[in-house]
């Protein structure tokens with residue numbers, strides 16, 4: 001019952017501000033401002049200056065999880081630092097895309113006479129985590145755009161994709177998120193995103209399917225409406241897959 005009391009958000013919110021855990025203060029602020037904070041949402045503007053304190057609070061919470069799992073984190077040398085390792089890993093690595101602001105994408109003008117008007121397809125390796133089971137998702141995204149008035153550096157496509165991926169995601173949502181953020185960064189309306197990924201929650205548990213592969217596609221603008229553009233996109237993906245080292 002102690003833990004229930006400790007984690008009851010209403011109790012926390014009744015306490016004086018300076019005695020409350022930081023995550024409780026931030027959660028209340030987001031609720032009051034109507035800010036959604038689902039596993040796949042970026043909340044970097046609420047977190048930046050408070051990350052160290054939030055990692056301390058998450059460490060304490062993971063200690064309770066290990067205790068509840070009846071793991072001896074006092075004498076088992078391999079479990080002694082696990083709560084802190086988990087807290088840091090969530091904040092700084094596997095969910096970093098929730099807590100860090102969008103990558104800085106300098107856009108270069110593409111409006112001269114000899115502007116590039118063709119299709120660009122970038123292959124980006126992804127590491128993500130499913131929101132349902134917190135199991136790893138490994139895969140690649142193929143990001144296609146028809147160049148608009150701005151171009152961004154090639155590495156930025158992958159930075160954006162990884163920023164979207166390093167959260168708790170559903171592959172369907174992730175595909176949408178990447179397409180939207182690429183549109184935002186490039187100003188291009190014609191964008192296609194195709195993701196191929198394996199899911200730890202299908203491989204390590206449940207159906208234990210070791211060769212399952214999930215594909216998702218999001219098509220915007222000409223990628224959706226023009227059969228030729230769509231075909232070129234998928235032909236390019238095929239060329240990349242024939243080329244890419246496995």
Ligand SMILES: [Zn+2]
Pocket residue numbers: 130131132133134135201202
């Ligand atoms: Zn899952």
